[in-house]
Amino acid sequence: xxxxxxxxxxxxxxxxxxxxxxxxxxxxxxxxxxxxxxxxxxxxxxxxxxxxxxxxxxxxxxxxxxxxxxxxxxxxxxxxxxxxxxxxxxxxxxxxxxxxxxxxxxxxxxxxxxxxxxxxxxxxxxxxxxxxxxxxxxxxxxxxxxxxxxxxxxxxxxxxxxxxxxxxxxxxxxxxxxxxxxxxxxxxxxxxxxxxxxxxxxxxxxxxxxxxxxxxxxxxxxxxxxxxxxxxxxxxxxxxxxxxxxxxxxxxxxxxxxxxxxxxxxxxxxxxxxxxxxxxxxxxxxxxxxxxxxxxxxxxxxxxxxxxxxxxxxxxxxxxxxxxxxxxxxxxxxxxxxxxxxxxxxxxxxxxxxxxxxxxxxxxxxxxxxxxxxxxxxxxxxx
Numbered sequence: 001x002x003x004x005x006x007x008x009x010x011x012x013x014x015x016x017x018x019x020x021x022x023x024x025x026x027x028x029x030x031x032x033x034x035x036x037x038x039x040x041x042x043x044x045x046x047x048x049x050x051x052x053x054x055x056x057x058x059x060x061x062x063x064x065x066x067x068x069x070x071x072x073x074x075x076x077x078x079x080x081x082x083x084x085x086x087x088x089x090x091x092x093x094x095x096x097x098x099x100x101x102x103x104x105x106x107x108x109x110x111x112x113x114x115x116x117x118x119x120x121x122x123x124x125x126x127x128x129x130x131x132x133x134x135x136x137x138x139x140x141x142x143x144x145x146x147x148x149x150x151x152x153x154x155x156x157x158x159x160x161x162x163x164x165x166x167x168x169x170x171x172x173x174x175x176x177x178x179x180x181x182x183x184x185x186x187x188x189x190x191x192x193x194x195x196x197x198x199x200x201x202x203x204x205x206x207x208x209x210x211x212x213x214x215x216x217x218x219x220x221x222x223x224x225x226x227x228x229x230x231x232x233x234x235x236x237x238x239x240x241x242x243x244x245x246x247x248x249x250x251x252x253x254x255x256x257x258x259x260x261x262x263x264x265x266x267x268x269x270x271x272x273x274x275x276x277x278x279x280x281x282x283x284x285x286x287x288x289x290x291x292x293x294x295x296x297x298x299x300x301x302x303x304x305x306x307x308x309x310x311x312x313x314x315x316x317x318x319x320x321x322x323x324x325x326x327x328x329x330x331x332x333x334x335x336x337x338x339x340x341x342x343x344x345x346x347x348x349x350x351x352x353x354x355x356x357x358x359x360x361x362x363x364x365x366x367x368x369x370x371x372x373x374x375x376x377x378x379x380x381x382x383x
Contacts, residue, residue, distance in 0.1 A: 009160060012040045016167040025259065026050060026175035030062035033171060037144075037164060041157045045124055045145040050172065052233075052254045053137040053298065056087055057240065059233045059256035060223070065145065066122055071232055072206060072239040073117055079243055079250045081112040090131045091138045095162040099153045100127040118145065128153040130161050132168045135298035140172050173299055176257065177345070197285035201271060202238040204278035206230055218284045221258035231256075233266055238280040241268035255287055255295060263287035263295070289314075289357040296356060300343040309336040313349050314356060 015036045019029055030048035038046070045065025049058040057075070061068070078086065085098030101108060108114045108125050118124040125148040132140035142161070144153070198215035200208045208230055211219070222231035229235075233256040241252035252268040265287045271279040293314070297307055312322040323330045337349070346352045 020171040020174045023174045023178045029171045043144040044147050047143040055254045057236045057254040075236045075239045077113050097130040097158040097162045101152045126152045134169045135301045137298040202280045206235040237266045237268045241280050263292040293356045306336045
């Protein structure tokens with residue numbers, strides 16, 4: 001039985017590796033990967049989402065068995081009622097996976113997320129979560145759910161879900177590369193790339209009551225929902241602002257990659273001169289390299305020592321100066337650079353600097369396909 005289970009896991013891993021190697025956009029990759037995972041860890045609902053590692057806000061979400069109508073309630077519970085398997089907590093665990101039932105001796109309905117969200121609105125009760133890390137930071141998250149009449153998740157299923165982390169991370173990188181390819185051809189929408197920050201007013205129910213043409217172009221890049229529903233990162237950062245006004249220590253700021261490979265920064269604040277209102281002003285603007293370089297280095301699993309060299313390269317230092325400042329040999333500098341080039345998928349320092357300092361025009365890969373690190377992970381999963 002154990003041998004058969006291992007064979008099934010390896011077959012499923014090869015399937016997810018193939019999906020990542022296909023270079024699918026995030027939503028398509030997440031949908032296909034969820035189907036594979038469902039075959040080995042059955043569930044009734046699932047969420048796979050890209051995450052801003054600093055704020056913990058979901059920025060591009062695929063769902064099955066759930067909808068986005070209660071995103072504000074989700075983030076309110078997530079940020080104000082912490083439990084043992086919040087995404088931040090799981091990031092520090094070796095396996096990155098947590099089963100809710102293992103941590104609530106008083107029962108699943110003792111947790112606000114089950115009692116107020118999952119059970120009454122979606123008829124779900126059992127929950128298992130995992131984080132997807134790259135470069136030591138959370139870049140995505142996965143939540144699996146089962147109905148009350150189904151058995152709870154097991155330790156074996158948690159180990160199985162953990163075994164997909166490296167390949168889900170590869171899928172995140174591949175989807176970023178796919179978006180970068182689109183950005184390299186299409187660039188930004190006309191008039192957006194050079195624009196200043198734009199604003200929109202968000203109502204409590206997650207819809208915009210006022211926006212500008214440029215802000216609408218940004219929203220289109222982030223991808224809204226049916227019927228004019230705002231993109232998830234906009235709704236979530238607006239709710240984070242309301243929570244902050246209520247005295248909770250949360251950050252109403254998020255960085256999100258658009259579906260054309262651009263990085264945007266979103267900040268939220270209460271509407272001035274409108275006391276007692278739930279209306280929120282969200283500012284959207286292209287992100288600077290200062291705000292995105294570390295995210296891209298996380299995405300490609302660049303090590304702390306390699307980052308030191310990368311920062312020197314971006315600052316314009318030569319090999320000799322870098323070796324002196326970092327107290328390493330010139331040969332070691334070159335070795336670190338070769339490793340970074342392989343991971344990011346570039347061939348020169350000039351290309352590396354362009355990738356890391358032009359976040360609005362390009363994603364982290366410039367038309368060179370997947371980085372070697374991604375391909376290596378695919379190969380390992382296929383063998």
